[in-house]
Amino acid sequence: xxxxxxxxxxxxxxxxxxxxxxxxxxxxxxxxxxxxxxxxxxxxxxxxxxxxxxxxxxxxxxxxxxxxxxxxxxxxxxxxxxxxxxxxxxxxxxxxxxxxxxxxxxxx
Numbered sequence: 001x002x003x004x005x006x007x008x009x010x011x012x013x014x015x016x017x018x019x020x021x022x023x024x025x026x027x028x029x030x031x032x033x034x035x036x037x038x039x040x041x042x043x044x045x046x047x048x049x050x051x052x053x054x055x056x057x058x059x060x061x062x063x064x065x066x067x068x069x070x071x072x073x074x075x076x077x078x079x080x081x082x083x084x085x086x087x088x089x090x091x092x093x094x095x096x097x098x099x100x101x102x103x104x105x106x107x108x
Contacts, residue, residue, distance in 0.1 A: 017042045019039070022038075032065065033066040034066060035069045036062065039051045
């Protein structure tokens with residue numbers, strides 16, 4: 001997405017209490033929907049930052065075409081219907097890299 005420099009801390013993940021907010025906007029000039037992505041780094045810092053302009057496809061603009069959001073959402077959509085996902089054991093759906101670390105520690 002291009003926003004990693006703003007939202008990822010050392011260790012490769014956002015802070016535990018980080019939050020994202022997606023605002024939906026309608027442009028009254030072209031009657032097209034746009035979105036704005038906001039980010040709060042943690043509960044220590046209550047400030048909310050706009051990060052939409054950091055998304056590569058948004059071309060440094062404060063608002064971005066909704067199709068960009070739809071494309072990202074489609075690529076990260078879960079592979080189960082929500083009611084099935086809620087009753088799925090995540091340990092059985094986990095990628096190999098998630099469970100291989102304890103196994104490696106046991107072998108060594």
